[in-house]
Amino acid sequence: MSVLGKLAQARAELEAHSEDPWCAKVQAGVRGKDAISTAALLDLLRSPATTATARRLAAVMRSLQFIPIKSRRLMPGGRAGNTVTRGWARPLRASGARQPNRRVERCQDERIQT
Numbered sequence: 489m490s491v492l493g494k495l496a497q498a499r500a501e502l503e504a505h506s507e508d509p510w511c512a513k514v515q516a517g518v519r520g521k522d523a524i525s526t527a528a529l530l531d532l533l534r535s536p537a538t539t540a541t542a543r544r545l546a547a548v549m550r551s552l553q554f555i556p557i558k559s560r561r562l563m564p565g566g567r568a569g570n571t572v573t574r575g576w577a578r579p580l581r582a583s584g585a586r587q588p589n590r591r592v593e594r595c596q597d598e599r600i601q602t
Contacts, residue, residue: 514548518576523557525575549576 489497510533517532518524526542529549535541546556554576 508544508548510544510548511551514545515552518552518554523559523561523575523577525573527573529576553579555579 513533514529517529526545527537529545530537530541533541533545535545549556555578556574557577558574559577560573
């Protein structure tokens with residue numbers, strides 16, 4: 489096996505070990521759902537609601553292409569009350585669907601050239 493092949497194999501093994509163990513559980517929990525609350529995900533994972541667990545969950549959800557939201561609909565009876573909860577939703581548009589402003593790109597290219 490060539491050196492590049494060994495390097496690619498080592499990189500694949502390292503990435504497999506560095507994947508968060510929550511990822512598989514969260515993927516199974518959000519399958520077929522458009523939105524879910526952070527509290528429901530933490531209950532699914534049986535983790536306490538702390539800042540550290542919320543940040544870890546945020547990294548997993550962003551890797552699954554979910555976006556953070558604040559909503560009243562995620563709480564039971566939330567439409568009538570003043571309660572707002574945070575959660576995650578799938579984007580309506582595919583990420584990268586929005587085209588950047590061409591004018592900005594030109595300005596950035598000119599700065600690099602000068």
